[in-house]
Amino acid sequence: MLNGAIPRALPAVATVTAALLLGAPASAQDFEPAIDDAERLTDCQGCEPSAALSDEPRVFRTQEQTFRVVPMKGLVRPWSLAFLPNGDLLITEHGGRLRIVRDGVLDPEPLAGLPEVFTTRRKGLMDITLHPRFLENQFVYFTYHKQSPEHRMAGTPTLARGKFEGRGALVEVRDLFVSDAAYMGAGQTARIAFGPDDKVYMVIGVPTRNPVGQAESAQDPADHAGKVLRLNDDGTVPEDNPFVDTPGYRPEIYALGIRNANGLAFHPETGELWETENGPQGGDEVNIIQAGLNYGWPVVSYGRAYSGDLTGTYSGPQRPQRWAEGIEDPYFFWSPSISPAGLLFYTGDRFPNWTGDLFTGALRGRELQRLIFNDRGLLVRQQSLLRELHQRIREVRQGPDGLIYVLTDEQDGALLRLEPVDAEVAR
Numbered sequence: 001m002l003n004g005a006i007p008r009a010l011p012a013v014a015t016v017t018a019a020l021l022l023g024a025p026a027s028a029q030d031f032e033p034a035i036d037d038a039e040r041l042t043d044c045q046g047c048e049p050s051a052a053l054s055d056e057p058r059v060f061r062t063q064e065q066t067f068r069v070v071p072m073k074g075l076v077r078p079w080s081l082a083f084l085p086n087g088d089l090l091i092t093e094h095g096g097r098l099r100i101v102r103d104g105v106l107d108p109e110p111l112a113g114l115p116e117v118f119t120t121r122r123k124g125l126m127d128i129t130l131h132p133r134f135l136e137n138q139f140v141y142f143t144y145h146k147q148s149p150e151h152r153m154a155g156t157p158t159l160a161r162g163k164f165e166g167r168g169a170l171v172e173v174r175d176l177f178v179s180d181a182a183y184m185g186a187g188q189t190a191r192i193a194f195g196p197d198d199k200v201y202m203v204i205g206v207p208t209r210n211p212v213g214q215a216e217s218a219q220d221p222a223d224h225a226g227k228v229l230r231l232n233d234d235g236t237v238p239e240d241n242p243f244v245d246t247p248g249y250r251p252e253i254y255a256l257g258i259r260n261a262n263g264l265a266f267h268p269e270t271g272e273l274w275e276t277e278n279g280p281q282g283g284d285e286v287n288i289i290q291a292g293l294n295y296g297w298p299v300v301s302y303g304r305a306y307s308g309d310l311t312g313t314y315s316g317p318q319r320p321q322r323w324a325e326g327i328e329d330p331y332f333f334w335s336p337s338i339s340p341a342g343l344l345f346y347t348g349d350r351f352p353n354w355t356g357d358l359f360t361g362a363l364r365g366r367e368l369q370r371l372i373f374n375d376r377g378l379l380v381r382q383q384s385l386l387r388e389l390h391q392r393i394r395e396v397r398q399g400p401d402g403l404i405y406v407l408t409d410e411q412d413g414a415l416l417r418l419e420p421v422d423a424e425v426a427r
Contacts, residue, residue, distance in 0.1 A: 185213065191263065224253075272288050
């Protein structure tokens with residue numbers, strides 16, 4: 001049994017600090033500019049600038065584990081990665097390029113065959129994953145922003161699929177699902193994951209304030225924005241979706257009330273869908289997503305507006321209360337915010353003290369965070385890793401070799417490989 005086995009009855013909300021929950025004034029370093037980008041890029045107040053990443057491996061020591069970080073540079077704003085059966089990697093770059101690492105070497109030429117990617121105002125190419133039967137069909141799934149046909153400056157998250165047959169391109173590329181979640185502001189994310197039922201789960205963020213698109217869309221059942229969607233592998237609607245026969249609801253909707261999800265993963269034992277979400281100031285969340293439920297945005301949040309107000313000013317929730325009837329509490333939330341990104345339940349044996357733990361990157365926090373559970377599946381501790389690198393961490397995945405791979409969301413981006421080191425050897 002994994003350390004992170006999660007009981008069906010969920011515990012009360014956990015958090016780093018209760019200061020914001022109690023309505024106490026936030027510290028100066030928590031304030032951020034009132035921008036509509038939930039990821040809060042490097043122009044936030046109180047953020048240290050990203051440091052130049054060394055080309056050389058670096059050893060880190062913690063109480064449980066000594067490990068080495070081996071960098072592979074040459075990427076530009078990498079966003080997500082997928083491992084091919086032979087151990088090669090496909091890596092998306094937000095600017096619209098698909099890269100490949102063959103035999104441990106980054107190919108300088110991107111793969112051909114991708115559709116035109118809309119990149120205005122931080123939109124772009126996002127998540128990537130393989131079909132569960134990739135060895136049979138060679139299908140690669142990815143999400144990207146497509147220019148909205150109604151609004152020239154707006155983009156909409158799109159799910160696409162192509163075949164990778166081992167050469168230098170994706171072929172037979174086509175859109176499977178084009179959402180109606182169009183917005184003009186800074187790009188909201190679209191994560192995807194195949195579930196144990198072989199369905200595609202696609203979570204789409206929602207803008208906070210835009211001429212096209214608004215936060216309230218997350219509660220609008222006729223809008224894909226701010227929702228978790230559930231699709232067949234060809235992009236069609238499963239017959240057993242929770243709202244498939246409900247008037248006024250888009251049939252693709254699986255859950256609603258999502259702000260901007262940057263991580264999506266299925267628990268390896270329970271099969272539950274976990275999600276990390278960039279909330280407003282002091283309101284980043286971990287949620288366990290269940291069919292038909294409402295996760296609150298923008299009605300309530302454990303965070304507050306970037307101005308420091310409990311509500312409103314375009315970035316805060318609508319109500320000062322932190323919960324409401326009919327709305328699910330987060331499993332966990334961060335205060336102050338770290339902008340979580342990527343999500344991994346570690347199941348390998350190369351880091352036995354980490355087996356069953358949950359890992360997420362941090363964009364604003366510039367770290368890899370480990371969430372530790374006890375044998376009853378309850379969250380008991382957090383651990384910050386890689387903070388010394390001062391890098392925005394966008395993605396974290398487990399490789400077929402049992403090692404952990406991390407992407408840094410930087411203009412001079414990198415793939416980082418974490419590998420165990422014997423403590424005596426490292427001295």
